[in-house]
Amino acid sequence: xxxxxxxxxxxxxxxxxxxxxxxxxxxxxxxxxxxxxxxxxxxxxxxxxxxxxxxxxxxxxxxxxxxxxxxxxxxxxxxxxxxxxxxxxxxxxxxxxxxxxxxxxxxxxxxxxxxxxxxxxxxxxxxxxxxxxxxxxxxxxxxxxxxxxxxxxxxxxxxxxxxxxxxxxxxxxxxxxxxxxxxxxxxxxxxxxxxxxxxxxxxxxxxxxxxxxxxxxxxxxxxxxxxxxxxxxxxxxxxxxxxxxxxxxxxxxxxxxxxxxxxxxxxxxxxxxxxxxxxxxxxxxxxxxxxxxxxxxxxxxxxxxxxxxxxxxxxx
Amino acid sequence: xxxxxxxxxxxxxxxxxxxxxxxxxxxxxxxxxxxxxxxxxxxxxxxxxxxxxxxxxxxxxxxxxxxxxxxxxxxxxxxxxxxxxxxxxxxxxxxxxxxxxxxxxxxxxxxxxxxxxxxxxxxxxxxxxxxxxxxxxxxxxxxxxxxxxxxxxxxxxxxxxxxxxxxxxxxxxxxxxxxxxxxxxxxxxxxxxxxxxxxxxxxxxxxxxxxxxxxxxxxxxxxxxxxxxxxxxxxxxxxxxxxxxxxxxxxxxxxxxxxxxxxxxxxxxxxxxxxxxxxxxxxxxxxxxxxxxxxx
Numbered sequence: 369x370x371x372x373x374x375x376x377x378x379x380x381x382x383x384x385x386x387x388x389x390x391x392x393x394x395x396x397x398x399x400x401x402x403x404x405x406x407x408x409x410x411x412x413x414x415x416x417x418x419x420x421x422x423x424x425x426x427x428x429x430x431x432x433x434x435x436x437x438x439x440x441x442x443x444x445x446x447x448x449x450x451x452x453x454x455x456x457x458x459x460x461x462x463x464x465x466x467x468x469x470x471x472x473x474x475x476x477x478x479x480x481x482x483x484x485x486x487x488x489x490x491x492x493x494x495x496x497x498x499x500x501x502x503x504x505x506x507x508x509x510x511x512x513x514x515x516x517x518x519x520x521x522x523x524x525x526x527x528x529x530x531x532x533x534x535x536x537x538x539x540x541x542x543x544x545x546x547x548x549x550x551x552x553x554x555x556x557x558x559x560x561x562x563x564x565x566x567x568x569x570x571x572x573x574x575x576x577x578x579x580x581x582x583x584x585x586x587x588x589x590x591x592x593x594x595x596x597x598x599x600x601x602x603x604x605x606x607x608x609x610x611x612x613x614x615x616x617x618x619x620x621x622x623x624x625x626x627x628x629x630x631x632x633x634x635x636x637x638x639x640x641x642x643x644x645x646x647x648x649x650x651x652x653x654x655x656x657x658x659x660x661x662x663x664x665x666x667x668x669x670x671x672x673x674x675x676x677x678x679x680x681x682x683x684x
Numbered sequence: 685x686x687x688x689x690x691x692x693x694x695x696x697x698x699x700x701x702x703x704x705x706x707x708x709x710x711x712x713x714x715x716x717x718x719x720x721x722x723x724x725x726x727x728x729x730x731x732x733x734x735x736x737x738x739x740x741x742x743x744x745x746x747x748x749x750x751x752x753x754x755x756x757x758x759x760x761x762x763x764x765x766x767x768x769x770x771x772x773x774x775x776x777x778x779x780x781x782x783x784x785x786x787x788x789x790x791x792x793x794x795x796x797x798x799x800x801x802x803x804x805x806x807x808x809x810x811x812x813x814x815x816x817x818x819x820x821x822x823x824x825x826x827x828x829x830x831x832x833x834x835x836x837x838x839x840x841x842x843x844x845x846x847x848x849x850x851x852x853x854x855x856x857x858x859x860x861x862x863x864x865x866x867x868x869x870x871x872x873x874x875x876x877x878x879x880x881x882x883x884x885x886x887x888x889x890x891x892x893x894x895x896x897x898x899x900x901x902x903x904x905x906x907x908x909x910x911x912x913x914x915x916x917x918x919x920x921x922x923x924x925x926x927x928x929x930x931x932x933x934x935x936x937x938x939x940x941x942x943x944x945x946x947x948x949x950x951x952x953x954x955x956x957x958x959x960x961x962x963x964x965x966x967x968x969x970x971x972x973x974x975x976x977x978x979x980x
Contacts, residue, residue, distance in 0.1 A: 378816075378817055381817055389830075389833060501963065502956070502960070505905065505956050505963060506952065506955065506956040506959070507931070507952065510912075510931060513934075513940055516940055521940060521941060528941065622824060625825075625828070625917065640825070641917050641918075647832045652832055655825065656825050659825040660820075660821055663820060663821070663822050664820055
């Protein structure tokens with residue numbers, strides 16, 4: 369209950385921050401709409417009234433809150449469509465791409481981390497640890513560029529971008545396969561980019577657990593190594609991984625901005641990259657709000673999941 | 685400062701350096717990094733800045749999209765500019781922005797952390813609330829929004845990265861300050877009549893500085909990668925191109941469809957190597973500052 373209240377407070381803070389950022393810091397919203405083109409003074413004045421910019425700041429703030437709750441984020445400068453419909457149109461592509469990558473990276477990363485910790489200081493551990501560190505140290509979009517050039521341009525195994533072949537009339541299974549074909553490279557990029565974090569967290573968490581007395585007891589009972597690992601060590605080591613997963617799920621919406629741009633994947637990330645080029649400020653404002661809300665909601669869920677999985681934190 | 689404490693401090697630093705030197709990964713990272721810093725500082729020795737100018741490149745008769753075999757050593761881009769020159773001069777911008785942004789990050793984070801941990805009470809609660817808020821807000825979208833509003837300029841990028849990435853430092857420093865504050869020597873100094881300023885500068889800061897240094901080294905990769913991403917998304921300074929800006933231009937002008945690997949490979953590799961170097965150094969420093977990690 370206290371946590372839910374805290375999340376609401378954070379969300380309110382985001383709203384205020386967003387308002388000040390776009391209405392106060394940016395001194396001339398109408399001017400940026402025309403960007404230097406010559407517009408009659410009367411038109412500018414009409415627009416100022418239409419946007420409520422002639423009102424005092426507090427009234428403007430009130431309007432802004434009301435419009436936000438009505439999901440009215442204004443009109444995109446670039447597409448001339450409502451920001452909200454642009455955003456909702458882009459959500460499914462992003463959720464599909466980043467959702468798949470998040471699950472794959474969590475699973476592969478966790479397994480890698482378990483192997484690395486259990487076989488600590490062997491060649492397996494060194495390969496996994498240094499390999500993940502390399503992927504962790506490169507810009508994710510550059511990894512995407514490399515994969516794209518090699519697998520799509522040189523080898524021609526995969527399309528260079530988009531979500532379906534241009535002008536496709538396929539339906540049903542064929543359409544799904546076409547989409548998966550397009551999704552392969554961006555999903556592989558994101559999976560490789562994310563899994564290092566999971567592997568490292570799992571490894572260090574399992575190493576902590578491996579020093580615990582109950583594992584010695586389990587071994588003393590004569591349990592086989594694999595049983596000790598699967599039944600006793602790993603379940604307890606997974607707690608931080610669960611938190612990490614939940615937190616990362618919050619970043620699902622905003623996690624792939626540059627990678628989506630590389631692969632022209634028509635999701636929120638590409639929408640953000642396109643909005644920057646404008647700059648399409650109403651679009652950026654709406655996107656920022658949606659990204660923040662997603663993170664706040666999933667953080668709350670992470671806290672709740674943690675309290676449920678580990679009763680010890682209840683009192684904390 | 686008395687000569688006694690000077691001597692003691694110098695001995696601590698010497699011991700830390702001794703430990704650092706015995707770490708292979710730390711020394712490899714340091715040598716690689718020094719190599720890149722030397723290249724960035726002595727950029728004019730490696731490549732003429734005129735080679736970044738498309739007009740001069742054309743006048744020199746450079747090929748367009750020339751491969752490394754056509755134009756030594758790394759080929760040319762769509763504007764006939766030498767990619768090697770872009771790599772050398774880009775290292776300056778990338779390293780400078782990465783380091784400057786980290787200094788700002790650490791400065792804000794340390795001040796917030798020390799004040800929060802040392803003063804405590806309501807101020808602590810308020811500062812931690814703010815820190816938590818910044819931790820929750822998705823970092824990259826916030827940086828993008830700020831950079832879009834402020835405009836495309838090196839100093840704005842530094843400001844944006846510094847302002848968005850200080851919270852984790854603040855938390856870490858605060859936690860360390862809280863444990864140092866409990867130690868006996870702080871009580872003793874206080875009972876001898878030491879003021880707050882004296883306590884912070886002579887007792888608290890020296891005991892958290894190792895941690896701050898390790899944290900700073902590990903923050904540089906994040907700063908560099910953030911700068912790269914922001915530049916790639918078109919928020920970089922057009923007048924001083926970083927490695928990220930090079931990657932953006934390569935991408936926007938179709939280097940990938942042409943398979944002009946010489947255009948986008950060097951800048952990305954540069955980022956990867958510099959980031960790895962900082963990570964290796966930072967992990968070594970972390971082990972020295974917190975020996976419990978050494979067991980891993």
